[in-house]
Amino acid sequence: MKRALEQIKKHEGFNRHPYSNDSNTLSIGYGRKLDTLGISQEEAEVLLANDLSFLQNIIQISVNTKKCNSPRMAALVALSYNLGFDGLMNFKRTLESVEKGSFDCISSELLHSHWARKAPMRAVELILQMETGKWQ
Structure with a gap:
């Protein structure tokens, strides 16, 4: 074969x-x-895992994520996956808060965004995850 x-x-x-x-x-x-x-679910999961690994790497190169625990990093990756990396980079105040470790300041910019209006359930979950540092 x-x-x-x-x-x-x-x-x-x-x-x-x-x-x-x-x-x-x-x-x-x-x-x-x-x-x-088409593709199988297993193939889709391999593609997804590859995409998320790539996004995590590029986020860590572009943003100081040293103060992010695993749930917070996952929320950034999920945001980038949903919005595209450039879309995530447009949330300047959010990323400044991440770099400072000021996670209680995250919600304002994200909650008032077009993204949050389009996907409110996802937005609330990821914002809460960023603020608390706990999986939702």
């Missing part, structure tokens, strides 16, 4: 972004047909 895998990889080529193939179906990777096969 290993030789077959290598042969198919050679023939298909790798595409990291979805594309329309010759039969006009949406494909990704080494020709995986997203229209018909």
Whole structure:
């Protein structure tokens, strides 16, 4: 099977972004047909874990998170996953509070944001997690 895998990889080529193939179906990777096969829950979880690891690394490079415990760091990662990294970086006062360890000041900017209006349950949970440092 290993030789077959290598042969198919050679023939298909790798595409990291979805594309329309010759039969006009949406494909990704080494020709995986997203229209018909999609992805399994296990594959989605691997992708999610990779995305979250990447986001945690880039957040820790960009923001002083030394005063964040695990629940607070997870909340920052969740915010970045939902908003995109650039979206998280737009919350300047929130990130300044994180760097100072002033977690009681977090809620104001986040609660009055477009994001909180669009996803109020998520916002309340993540804001509370940031403020208390406890999993919600």
